[in-house]
Amino acid sequence: MIRIGILGDIGSGKSFAAKKFGYPVFNADHEVSKLYKTNINVYQKLKKILPDYIFEFPINKIQLSNAILANNLNLKKIIKIVHKEIRNKLRSFLKKNKNKKYVILDIPLLLENKINKKKDILVYVEAGKTEILRNLKKRKNFNARIINKFKKIQLPLAYKKRNSRFIIKNKFTQKSVKDGIKKILKDIKNERSSS
Numbered sequence: 001m002i003r004i005g006i007l008g009d010i011g012s013g014k015s016f017a018a019k020k021f022g023y024p025v026f027n028a029d030h031e032v033s034k035l036y037k038t039n040i041n042v043y044q045k046l047k048k049i050l051p052d053y054i055f056e057f058p059i060n061k062i063q064l065s066n067a068i069l070a071n072n073l074n075l076k077k078i079i080k081i082v083h084k085e086i087r088n089k090l091r092s093f094l095k096k097n098k099n100k101k102y103v104i105l106d107i108p109l110l111l112e113n114k115i116n117k118k119k120d121i122l123v124y125v126e127a128g129k130t131e132i133l134r135n136l137k138k139r140k141n142f143n144a145r146i147i148n149k150f151k152k153i154q155l156p157l158a159y160k161k162r163n164s165r166f167i168i169k170n171k172f173t174q175k176s177v178k179d180g181i182k183k184i185l186k187d188i189k190n191e192r193s194s195s
Helices: 014-020 028-038 040-049 061-070 072-096 129-137 144-152 157-162 174-194
Strands: 002-008 025-027 102-106 121-126 166-169
Touching: 002 014, 002 157, 014 025, 014 102, 014 121, 014 174, 025 028, 025 072, 028 040, 028 072, 040 072, 061 072, 061 144, 072 102, 072 144, 121 157, 121 174, 166 174
Parallel strands: 002 102, 002 121, 025 102, 121 166
Antiparallel strands: none
């Protein structure tokens, strides 16, 4: 099984690119949303550390946003609780897909939380700032302040780009992404067959 980790800026189209590979995708954001809706344990832990903000189940994203905006430490507290659960979900995902040729890891804090392995193939999704902002504004709960808080806990984009084996230039068209992916999969296949 070859693990492909998708990196890039918030709103650069990482999830879109991940889906276009056509292999099983572990989407951490979806898993986190599911946790907030279905995991009473996570709710109880968050309620315990953030009693002024978290007070109903399923967990309301607005309450989480308020907690994050109120205090920089709250985001770290939330991540600490959620991260453990996500690691468990990732483990079962990898076990379930162990016979697949590729698995795609769409995990925002892949490098920051040291979830990646040395042999993972890292792919950086690059997009223009204007397009990214336009893409973000389409999101239902778009909040520039929240996005900036998340950016502050992430490694610099230049570092992520430098450490990626491949770069997909996302022009926010199906074609730009599909062409990039086709080339990546071809290069990986060629490398494997020649080694």
